Amino acid sequence: MNDAMVVQVSMRRLGAFALALCLIGVPVPARPQGSEEQLRRELDAVKEQLRRVEQQMKQQDELIRRLSGERPAAPAAPPAVTAPARPPGGPPPTAGTTVDVEELKRIILGEIQPQLAASNKTFPSQFNPAIGFIVDTVFSHTRQNKSNFEFRSAEIGISAAIDPFARAYGIINGTPDGVEVEEAAIVTTSLPWNLTVKGGRFFADFGRLSTFHDHDLPFVNRPLVLDQYVGGESQADGVEVNWLAPIDHYLSLTAGMYNKIGAENDRVDNGVSRDLSEFTYLLRAATSFSFHDEHSLDVGVSDAFTPEVRIANKKSRNLAGLDFTYRYTPLASAGYRGFVWGNELLFNRESREVGPDTGDFKRRNAFGMYSYVEARLSRRFYPGFLFEYVEDIDGPSRTIKQYSPYITFWPSEFQRLRLQYTHTDGPGRSDDGFFLQWTAIIGSHVHSFRDR
Amino acid sequence: MMRRLLLLLVGLVALLPSDAGAAKKLRVVATIPDLADITKQVAGDLVDVSSIATGVEDIHAVPMKPSFAVVLNRADAIVLMGLEAEHAFLPALLEASRNPRIQRDTPGYIDASVYVRPLEVPTRLDRSLGDIHPMGNPHYNLDPGNGKNIVRAIVEGLSRLDAGNAGTFKKNGDAYVAKLEEAMARWQQQAAPLKGKKFVTYHPDFIYFAERFGMVQFGTIEIRPGVDPTPAHVADLIEKMRQAKVELVIRELHYPASLAATVAQSAGARLVELPAMTRGVPEAKDYISFVDYNVRTLVKAATGG
Numbered sequence: 001m002n003d004a005m006v007v008q009v010s011m012r013r014l015g016a017f018a019l020a021l022c023l024i025g026v027p028v029p030a031r032p033q034g035s036e037e038q039l040r041r042e043l044d045a046v047k048e049q050l051r052r053v054e055q056q057m058k059q060q061d062e063l064i065r066r067l068s069g070e071r072p073a074a075p076a077a078p079p080a081v082t083a084p085a086r087p088p089g090g091p092p093p094t095a096g097t098t099v100d101v102e103e104l105k106r107i108i109l110g111e112i113q114p115q116l117a118a119s120n121k122t123f124p125s126q127f128n129p130a131i132g133f134i135v136d137t138v139f140s141h142t143r144q145n146k147s148n149f150e151f152r153s154a155e156i157g158i159s160a161a162i163d164p165f166a167r168a169y170g171i172i173n174g175t176p177d178g179v180e181v182e183e184a185a186i187v188t189t190s191l192p193w194n195l196t197v198k199g200g201r202f203f204a205d206f207g208r209l210s211t212f213h214d215h216d217l218p219f220v221n222r223p224l225v226l227d228q229y230v231g232g233e234s235q236a237d238g239v240e241v242n243w244l245a246p247i248d249h250y251l252s253l254t255a256g257m258y259n260k261i262g263a264e265n266d267r268v269d270n271g272v273s274r275d276l277s278e279f280t281y282l283l284r285a286a287t288s289f290s291f292h293d294e295h296s297l298d299v300g301v302s303d304a305f306t307p308e309v310r311i312a313n314k315k316s317r318n319l320a321g322l323d324f325t326y327r328y329t330p331l332a333s334a335g336y337r338g339f340v341w342g343n344e345l346l347f348n349r350e351s352r353e354v355g356p357d358t359g360d361f362k363r364r365n366a367f368g369m370y371s372y373v374e375a376r377l378s379r380r381f382y383p384g385f386l387f388e389y390v391e392d393i394d395g396p397s398r399t400i401k402q403y404s405p406y407i408t409f410w411p412s413e414f415q416r417l418r419l420q421y422t423h424t425d426g427p428g429r430s431d432d433g434f435f436l437q438w439t440a441i442i443g444s445h446v447h448s449f450r451d452r
Numbered sequence: 453m454m455r456r457l458l459l460l461l462v463g464l465v466a467l468l469p470s471d472a473g474a475a476k477k478l479r480v481v482a483t484i485p486d487l488a489d490i491t492k493q494v495a496g497d498l499v500d501v502s503s504i505a506t507g508v509e510d511i512h513a514v515p516m517k518p519s520f521a522v523v524l525n526r527a528d529a530i531v532l533m534g535l536e537a538e539h540a541f542l543p544a545l546l547e548a549s550r551n552p553r554i555q556r557d558t559p560g561y562i563d564a565s566v567y568v569r570p571l572e573v574p575t576r577l578d579r580s581l582g583d584i585h586p587m588g589n590p591h592y593n594l595d596p597g598n599g600k601n602i603v604r605a606i607v608e609g610l611s612r613l614d615a616g617n618a619g620t621f622k623k624n625g626d627a628y629v630a631k632l633e634e635a636m637a638r639w640q641q642q643a644a645p646l647k648g649k650k651f652v653t654y655h656p657d658f659i660y661f662a663e664r665f666g667m668v669q670f671g672t673i674e675i676r677p678g679v680d681p682t683p684a685h686v687a688d689l690i691e692k693m694r695q696a697k698v699e700l701v702i703r704e705l706h707y708p709a710s711l712a713a714t715v716a717q718s719a720g721a722r723l724v725e726l727p728a729m730t731r732g733v734p735e736a737k738d739y740i741s742f743v744d745y746n747v748r749t750l751v752k753a754a755t756g757g
Contacts, residue, residue, distance in 0.1 A: 189547075189552075189555075190552050194525065194550045195550075196550065244521070244522075244525060244548075244550050246525070246526075247522075248522065249519075249522065250518035250519055250521060250522050252518075287518075288517070288518035288519065290517060290519055293506065296517060298518070327515075329515045331506055331508050331509050331515070332508040332509065332705060332706050333706060333708075334509060334510065334513045334514070334515055334706075335510055335512075335513040335706070336707075336708055378680070378708070379680045380680055411679075412579075412582075412583070412678070412679045413583060413678060413679075414579060442579070446543065446544065447516070447539070447540050447541065447543070447544050448544050449516060449521070449544040449545065449547065449548040
């Protein structure tokens with residue numbers, strides 16, 4: 001035997017050994033241990049099992065036949081508070097079939113459980129707040145300031161319930177001047193006696209359009225009177241309590257206390273602590289009247305009182321406002337026809353410095369207003385006209401008047417184009433401007449009660 | 453002196469809970485007259501029912517009036533269509549109502565859609581598809597077959613709030629469902645000529661109705677739900693309607709008349725004007741007569757009457 005043969009033989013042996021190992025390892029069906037009796041017993045058992053399955057199938061067939069003759073609806077009542085799962089269908093709960101339906105439901109649910117479980121994944125982001133994003137951009141051309149693409153704002157709004165007792169929202173606004181927290185507030189949702197309390201930074205409940213964000217205004221620019229008297233939006237750091245009177249007529253009362261009111265109001269610095277007399281206190285009452293379902297008039301009066309304005313030699317300031325909005329909303333075509341007449345009148349009483357750094361203060365009473373009409377001609381076109389009259393807050397004899405026809409075009413509910421012309425008559429100057437505004441919203445949006 | 457004072461006090465106390473002894477009626481606000489009517493059928497005089505919409509509105513554009521906030525402030529329950537049908541007004545009104553009893557997922561929040569099998573549930577949520585409803589088409593009240601599903605949700609909802617009368621609600625509900633079933637046999641018979649008929653609507657309001665009576669929605673005048681058409685879309689729709697021989701254009705009464713008429717005329721189809729809610733026309737004074745009106749008017753148009 002040479003070496004090669006030795007290797008060949010040992011390989012063959014190894015093969016046989018491996019085969020033997022496999023045979024031992026592989027589970028072989030249990031063979032009858034020679035007894036025919038046992039084989040018969042096993043066969044009987046299989047037959048019995050088969051018979052049971054057949055019987056079960058017959059029962060199910062019968063059930064299906066019964067069910068297919070009837071329309072769906074009906075199992076047991078779901079738990080009270082949570083929304084019940086939509087039932088796959090079943091017969092009305094007549095006696096005799098109820099139990100079968102329950103059984104069938106169990107069988108079906110059992111069968112599809114793996115698929116249900118697969119779709120019941122949890123996501124770590126599930127509790128993230130609703131997020132919306134708004135882009136507002138304007139191309140402007142005025143005789144005095146030439147032309148510009150104004151990037152107005154890119155605004156992120158987020159909101160969610162905090163717990164059973166309160167919700168929170170935030171509006172973060174990016175403009176060419178930087179990123180600012182425009183609003184970040186906590187609002188209670190379950191106080192008794194129709195009360196809500198709001199705290200943080202928010203738009204104080206002064207007047208009507210002061211509480212609108214720029215992109216929500218019915219026209220391109222914020223009315224001058226709100227810019228000059230309120231200081232843009234009525235942004236305020238503070239706390240506000242609102243009460244809905246428990247009577248048949250709508251009456252809402254607000255009381256607030258803030259560092260100051262007005263995003264661009266530079267009379268007070270938000271970052272400096274102050275005496276109680278240096279806060280701004282607000283009272284507002286708002287109501288609404290309906291006539292014949294389709295006509296309504298909303299009326300509000302507001303008063304913001306600052307006992308001592310820090311920079312103004314600690315003199316008091318009082319800003320009072322009256323707002324009224326008439327609406328015609330034909331119920332059967334509210335999306336296509338309508339008319340709004342909105343007005344705000346503001347009175348400012350304040351000691352103002354006669355000239356820069358003179359230290360000489362003089363009591364000034366100034367009055368300003370705007371009035372606009374807007375018609376809804378179709379779901380897409382809303383033409384309007386805005387008139388403004390403002391007395392200069394430092395010298396009421398200097399007045400500005402503005403006339404602005406405009407038209408808004410809505411390609412859809414989430415996108416808007418607006419063209420506006422504004423003629424300004426001011427002390428010693430007049431100006432003409434054209435504005436083209438393009439605004440869009442993506443993500444979550446809400447139709448809020450205030451912005452109606 | 454003391455005795456008189458005591459007597460006076462007893463008298464005053466006796467006066468105080470003037471309505472505590474008498475069973476207080478539940479105050480139920482429904483969003484639309486269909487739900488108000490069905491609630492009335494289920495509860496009879498056991499509850500006071502009112503409706504926010506009058507029936508002529510577009511359910512997606514019901515004006516948000518401050519007076520509704522007051523009504524909701526005092527309500528024990530709100531009965532709503534759900535499936536986000538009332539998105540444009542209800543969430544804001546509920547917030548303005550300050551009423552913790554009727555907020556979402558509380559016992560007083562009665563969503564009539566819980567037993568409805570929704571149609572047109574979007575597989576993709578994207579606003580390029582229009583103002584779509586994430587949970588499916590919410591206009592299920594147009595199909596009377598959903599009547600019993602609405603009844604069931606309302607019976608359960610009211611029984612949560614007034615367990616003592618649960619038996620009555622159930623009994624009334626069953627009786628009303630029997631009435632609906634009887635009417636359904638009639639509607640099915642009447643609507644036989646509608647089977648297979650293709651139609652175009654302004655907004656996909658009639659999808660449930662179509663499924664019930666075997667009609668086929670061919671298209672909508674809106675380019676996407678909630679988005680008005682472009683001229684190109686209208687031209688394209690008319691052309692396709694001609695090719696497919698679409699015979700009916702349904703205008704829901706809260707959509708513009710002229711465009712629907714133009715589409716119908718250009719495509720050689722008949723124009724039918726229908727309400728999308730109970731009380732949308734004077735004849736539709738309750739839910740059953742509303743379905744009666746729609747079936748009757750459509751059949752008349754489809755058979756050239």
